[in-house]
Amino acid sequence: MRDTIILLAGQFAQMMLVLLIAPLITGIIRRVKARFMRRKGAPVWQPYVDLSKLLRKESVIAENASWLFRSAPYAVFAFAWVAAALVPSFAAGLMFNWAADVVALVALLGAGRAILALAGMDIGTSFGGIGSSREMMIATLAEPALLLVFLTLALMAGSTRLPEIAGHFISTPPTVRISLALALVAFVIVALAENARIPVDNPATHLELTMVHEAMVLEYSGRHLAMIEFAAQLKIVTYLALIACLFVPWGMAPANAGPFAWFAGLLAWASKLCLGAVLLGAWEVSIAKMRVFRLPDFLGIAFVFAFLAILMAFVTRAVL
């Protein structure tokens, strides 16, 4: 009973924690980008201010918006939040970690994307349509690579459950594994695409022809927009946490470790996320946005890498 309460508390702590840290990560990314461009940049807590400002503004919605348009932001947020809460962060084996394995997690994120794409089409403007259409196209390019990455990990760790995969890599001695390296590259490319980052999409622009995600949410304002922005920030945290959990799980507290080990895990987790944010910012300033129809080639790299990863894992396994 006591264990259950502790686990439940840990789960609740994580749910609150991802909410707290998500705007900060976005703030760090923006700050790093600004510094690299030799601008001073907004302070890292600017996204919190933005969110509260958006919440305080009135919401203007189009005359022909339906109930779907009004409820979509909350649904999208709920899906993103649940997904973020299910990735083991500071500790493996939290209360609800078992509820979704990695396949289900991807489906949760996909559900959020589909709802947002539908919301983009609700007003019946051409911008919403272009955003939705391209978002779904990019998803078709990213999804096969993502599955192959999971196939590689499942083959190595013998499980698709995140705590088990992390536990497997913690317990085996660290070595250089070409399969894992390739899978990581593929996963990063997919994560860039799914989070609408450069070079797939530019989160900072409102230039009509370069935007995908921003075009979808063009009609939103006020508290609805706040929810959508927050969901996007949570999604970044989810993907960074996934990378941390799957590829660099060291420092995560094992299951049943108790609150003290959690604290150490928390520090490790937060520093991993911040490092990821800095790297993402550095990456974004050093590369240009791609044309939409170059994306199949770019995401093709992810596919090839993921497929090579699984093939090489076969060779390794067959030999050893």
Add this chain to the structure above:
Amino acid sequence: MFAAYDIAHLLAGLMLVTGFAMLYQDRISAVLTTFAVQAILLSCAVAWQAVAQNRPHLFITAALALGLKGLVIPYALRRMVLKLGMHREVEQVVGVAKAFILGLCLTALSFMLVLRVTVKADVFTREGLAMALAIILIALLMMITRRNAVTQIVGFMSLENGLILAATGARGMPLVVEVSVAFSVLIALFVFGVFVFRIRERFDSVDIEALDQVRGDQR
């Protein structure tokens, strides 16, 4: 033992990845750079084999690979490209996506084949052979799917990289063979170089499709 194995696997795997990278590039200069990277990786792989298998003469092979294919040949080819002032785009017969899929099929095929055929061989040989065969097939694929004469040369050299990788993985290949292979490659470079200049003189282009017109058995 496992670390030795992992590093050999890593280097060979990276060579395979550079093979795919060559398929991806659409600029000749980028193809040349990628090729240089592959050659450097090859020399690292060979040097690692020298350490792991305790066969010092492999260091000579590594040095040859690094010097000739990592530095001299890319430099020479780059000069050739600049001198000829070729337009830098690589003409692709097959698009990147299709080339990738074909390449993956070839890789799977070679892995499957080697795993089936060499059940009794030891670790280094099997894994090295599998990777090397894949690199060779990818290089051939590149020669087929890219029309430019320079990319064909690069494809040929990359094929030869795969051969060397296979040879060093298998124990007991004498040094003299490697040296002679290295020189044959150098000669091949000269032959290709002359050849390319001649094509250029004749047809004002290095697109090898132009050669089809002088074939006797025109369709």
Add this chain to the structure above:
Amino acid sequence: MIAAPAYLTPFAGLLCAIVLYAVAGVIAGVLRGGALRIVYPVAIVAALIAIACDLAALMSQGDFAHVLPIGLPGTGLRLRLDTLSAFFGLIVNIGVLAAAIYGLGLDPAHDLSGRIEPFFAIFVAAMNAVLIADDAFAFLFFWEVMSLMSWALVVANHESPENRKAGQVYLLMAAIGTAALLFAFGGLAGTAGGYSFEAMRAAAKTPLVSTLVLTAVLIGAGSKAGIAPLHAWLPLAHPAAPSHVSALMSGVMTKVAIYGLIRVVFDLLGAPVWWWALPFLLLGAATAVLGLLYAVLDGDLKRVLAYSTVENIGIIFVALGMALAFKAEGLNAAAAVALAAALLHAINHSWFKSLLFLGAGAVLHATGRRDLDGLGGLIHTMPKTAALFLAGTMSICALPPFNGFISEWLLFQSVLAGPGFPEPVLRFLSPAVGAMLALAAALAAACFVRAFGIVFLGRARSPAASAAHEAPRVQIAAMGLLAALCLFGGLFASALVALIEPLLVKFAGVALPGAGTGPTPFALVAFDPKRATYDALTIGIFLIVSGTLTTLVVHRISNRRTRRGPAWDCGFPNASPITQYSGSSFSQPLRRVYGAFAFGARDNVDMPAPGDMRAAHFSVTMRDPVWQCLHAAPARAVFGLARRLNRFQFLTIRSYLVFMFSALIVLLLVAAVWF
């Protein structure tokens, strides 16, 4: 408690239901007029009886065999209700129930016609009868009845040339399919010639015979299910029928074909060999992707749904292929996961596809249109239909917490076990198949976001769409029933898995780790709880709680004012609904990325120079490789041959005599050499 009489078995009940269906059909067909109205109420009653009987048979794991003294002289009509029949009977009758409830809402003055109702009832009876047939004769007879009745329903609306063409192609494919099945049963019966399934199971099969039977059954049952490249009739025929019949054809009849496939390959054919899985995996994966590419590029709502049926059949094929391969390689636990994926996807697809077809029927009825680019904004005029269609969309896109994701999850789990194959070909094939499945899943999401978004969201693109009205209450109830089932199947998947447990044990050797091994009774477990778990109920509750919580909190802390204004649209809102994204513009990126690859799609832009007053033109050319190679080419060959043979009609009598004389000589020669 009163003991039930011995004759009151599920089998007897099911037989009553079938007779009820058939009698209703015959009465309606003979009397017509007012008698047509009895069909749907009777069908509802019969469907309820049949569902109860099927459930009882499945849960009691009964095996009821009877021989009726009708049919071929000497053999009689062998019928058997076992767990496999009962499971597919459940699929059929739930679909029938929904379709019949929907049928109650049809307008008696306009929609009832002697061309639909009688055939509907007999069609349904035949589908049920196929499932309980226990000899080749009965199976083929009822199969043919099913094909003919559904053909009659396809051409019910024969005024349109499109439907006539659909009927023609369908009839041809059905004939080829039945002929192939005839061969398959012939091979199974062997030289001993036992046409009962019992005898077939016992007969020894040489590898050559097994191969031939497998090929024949893939052609026969595969063409009915709609596997590529034999799918071409399906998107023509299914949409041509009235919508509730389309729902039955797509949702249910294809499952009867899958039943035939499972019956022959898993049951009658004996122990599998690993390469039997290859046609399933390759054809299935290709079908899944190809079917969706067709669907996402098509502009007709009902045809989109039909093409998506092709895709889902591909997914079921892949799952069956994985199950076969695992079984042949002795990996029973994985075989159970794959088979569970196949069976659950069969039942899930029957629910959400029926739901979507009924929704499409409501749209068609309300607007008179089914082309995507003539619809739009229906969420305002048909809110209930829109919400239910959205549930179907979520299911078919395999989004949690709906049921489509359950089978998708199980299938991915079985693919993730693929690297465990001892056979290298399968081991290297499984990641490729997995990638194709992932592509299909993402394409499905794109396809149905497009279908729902264009039809229900945005602004009305035609006057008909803006004047739409909500569907009758009964029809909403029919769709609501299916939507509830979709949600139920998603949240309580472990109940469904428990239901199919006897089937898994029978065909895969072991069952899935059942309730209790997972963290909660509702968690779905593949292999063992350390390997993969998914608990839809927890996720669902989690989603609802966090969603409600967020909404409450945001409404408390935020500025709750909402103002309606004109659309922003980057400052240039355009009043004309034509400026919206249309179905074809939504699929343009997909067409460019995949269409060029699969269909040789090319955009032809004819843009006049500035100053030129000519109108600009844009067109897209695509060719369907399957249609061209497999249908157009043989057709051309047949016509060419016929034209050439036509010459023989205009010869002199002397030449005819020469032919006959030479034929005689040749025959004599053959006889002389032979004997």
